[in-house]
Amino acid sequence: GYLGAIQVFSLYEPVFVPVNLNAGGMDTAAFESAVSGYDTKLFYGIPNSQNPSGITYSVACRKICAEILKGTNTIIVEDDAYGELHFSGKSLPPIKKYLPDQTILTGSFSKIIAPGMRLGWVCAPRQIMDQLIIAKQASDLHSNYLSQRIASRYLEEADLDVHIGKIRAAYHEQAHAMIDAMQDNLPASVSWSQPEGGMFVWVTLPVGCPAVDVFTEALKKQVAVLPGLPFYVDGGGTDTLRLNFSNATPARITEGVERLSKVIQSFNR
Ligand SMILES: Cc1ncc(COP(=O)(O)O)c(C=O)c1O
Structure with missing residues (x-):
């Protein structure tokens, strides 16, 4: 998994349960047995060009992942930092499409505009978003305003x-x-x-x-x-x-x- 995410989650002292990746994405059988043994709070995955392996989950893998978690208390954090960088220019449907109410989809301008701004976006169910806004304010008040203005101007004036x-x-x-x-x-x-x-x-x-x-x-x-x-x-x-x-x-x-x-x-x- 992405080491920045591992560091962030580590602050909360979770029990990590790793699931191996294979050429088509997550090992879904291993995933099913991993989540069935625990009251899993959160599943974190990077379905597009995973960091570090570069692996992209197949559509089937995305659907199975959603099916396994449907109706559970598990929240998915679907990190899509690299979705725009698939060489084919095409993108596969996010897991969020199959399980919208349980999925927080995140993206970043770091890989497509500039990493120094450290700006990204979150697409989450309203109820989760309300909580996220409070938690984010408690952690850093708000994202750097100058960076946001620069990104905003860039998006208005350049052809992204x-x-x-x-x-x-x-x-x-x-x-x-x-x-x-x-x-x-x-x-x-x-x-x-x-x-x-x-x-x-x-x-x-x-x-x-x-x-x-x-x-x-x-x-x-x-x-x-x-x-x-x-x-x-x-x-x-x-x-x-x-x-x-x-x-x-x-x-x-x-x-x-x-x-x-x-x-x-x-x-x-
Ligand atoms: C998978 C993944 N998610 C998130 C990030 C960081 O994104 P941001 O700069 O928006 O925090 C990176 C790399 O920096 C990454 O590889």
Whole structure:
């Protein structure tokens, strides 16, 4: 899961019950058994280009998730930070479509305008929204007013759809550059996801190649990668890395992957 969300939820000292993802989204059988064993307060998921794995839930997965939670006391927090960044330009229906009264859908301007503004939006049932407004006021009075004015002016004067089209095309090209360089350089013992959107490639390292050590060595070669550990609530992921392709040109991505490959191979001897 997204480490920022894990940090936020941790403040409330919950019992986290992680559910694995597979190529089509959540493992729905595991999800059903996880929620049936608990009086689950909240389910948090990122159905579009999940951070960190890049996985998008299939329509079937979304429907099953809604069916499983229908009529329970569980609230869904559906985090759609990356929905606009699917390379195809198409979007799948949100889980909220299938279970509107139990779902809080959230989005962000961080990925489509600028992360520094830290502005987003919430779409929630009225009753929940009333409570959210009080809780938000208690936590920060209100979102930064200057940022809101800047975003508002940008939305009035710029063509957001054109801008999103540009970043989507750029990220698609950068993702390709990363995948091509990985295919050309990384040993067969390393595996990775095939991103269809978002900003990340998720890498699984071979045995004997700890992600934290790869992180340390790669930094010495001026390549920044993120070890997977903080994205797990159960101490897993020690053999995983998250690579970001949104922040560098294709040429720099290729160079970075070549350097990373040498680091990984140095552990693999
Ligand atoms: C899944 C996900 N949700 C939310 C955020 C943060 O959004 P915001 O900047 O609007 O807080 C991020 C990344 O920063 C993210 O990856």
